[in-house]
Amino acid sequence: MDTILETKELTIAFGGHVAVSEVNIQIERNKLKSIIGPNGAGKTTFFNMISGQLKPTKGQVVFKGKDITKMSPTDRTRMGIGRSFQITNVFPHLTCHENVRLAVQSQKGIFYNMLSHFTSLKEVNDKATKFLETVLLDNKAQELAVNLAHGEKRKLEIAMLLALETEVLLLDEPTAGMSLEEVPMILDVIRKIRDERKRTIVLIEHKMDMIRDLSDSIMVLFHGKLLADGDPEEIMKNEQVQKAYLGGLHNDAS
Numbered sequence: 717m718d719t720i721l722e723t724k725e726l727t728i729a730f731g732g733h734v735a736v737s738e739v740n741i742q743i744e745r746n747k748l749k750s751i752i753g754p755n756g757a758g759k760t761t762f763f764n765m766i767s768g769q770l771k772p773t774k775g776q777v778v779f780k781g782k783d784i785t786k787m788s789p790t791d792r793t794r795m796g797i798g799r800s801f802q803i804t805n806v807f808p809h810l811t812c813h814e815n816v817r818l819a820v821q822s823q824k825g826i827f828y829n830m831l832s833h834f835t836s837l838k839e840v841n842d843k844a845t846k847f848l849e850t851v852l853l854d855n856k857a858q859e860l861a862v863n864l865a866h867g868e869k870r871k872l873e874i875a876m877l878l879a880l881e882t883e884v885l886l887l888d889e890p891t892a893g894m895s896l897e898e899v900p901m902i903l904d905v906i907r908k909i910r911d912e913r914k915r916t917i918v919l920i921e922h923k924m925d926m927i928r929d930l931s932d933s934i935m936v937l938f939h940g941k942l943l944a945d946g947d948p949e950e951i952m953k954n955e956q957v958q959k960a961y962l963g964g965l966h967n968d969a970s
């Protein structure tokens with residue numbers, strides 16, 4: 717397996733409560749892995765340790781063979797791990813195209829500072845257009861961000877994440893708060909990025925149909941522990957997984 721991201725015995729305790737316990741997982745490059753589990757299973761906490769918002773009590777996060785456990789969230793983004801909510805700088809009174817263009821420019825600032833003055837405005841503009849096309853938002857390029865529907869804002873966030881050239885996209889419930897009509901749009905966007913096979917996607921999601929449809933593999937957390945990890949068919953058939961969900965512990969699998 718071509719592993720891009722790995723956790724080793726990853727553990728965190730809040731006071732006496734162990735929220736994530738000794739999770740060993742390998743995430744394959746350019747594939748889509750979903751994380752599922754009942755409410756409170758530790759999914760977001762696990763994400764926070766990968767992105768650097770939380771430091772583990774024990775264990776390691778390894779990215780492209782390098783131990784990044786002690787690195788800050790900003791340094792991890794620079795290395796190529798992007799999380800959607802890190803895009804706090806959506807400027808409401810700039811257009812979608814201008815917002816993505818700023819992300820393209822900031823990526824260039826970080827990585828190609830020495831060359832930045834050689835980069836033509838046209839190249840930056842074209843890149844911004846390309847990322848808006850990827851997230852199916854090119855028809856709103858000249859719309860102010862403030863006027864976007866909720867689902868469209870999430871698409872803009874993903875475009876900005878792509879513009880930062882992150883190799884790993886961490887998406888925490890991208891459909892949360894969306895209307896029923898908006899969900900298929902975001903699904904199309906994620907499927908499109910997956911099918912390009914240029915990025916690794918790690919997705920937390922409660923919508924089972926969506927997970928089954930999109931995932932190359934699924935890991936299941938239960939009470940902070942890794943209950944199962946495998947391909948979607950295997951996971952859906954797994955008796956322990958079914959018990960964890962059917963035991964009434966999960967109230968929003970749909």
Ligand SMILES: Nc1ncnc2c1ncn2[C@@H]1O[C@H](COP(=O)(O)OP(=O)(O)OP(=O)(O)O)[C@@H](O)[C@H]1O
Binds near residue numbers: 753759762
């Ligand atoms: N900062 C914190 N301090 C104390 N306890 C925390 C903290 N963050 C998370 N927890 C606890 O860790 C456990 C796991 O929470 P987490 O939010 O990771 O679960 P989750 O699987 O993402 O749940 P959901 O599906 O409801 O979002 C919960 O018991 C939660 O109360």
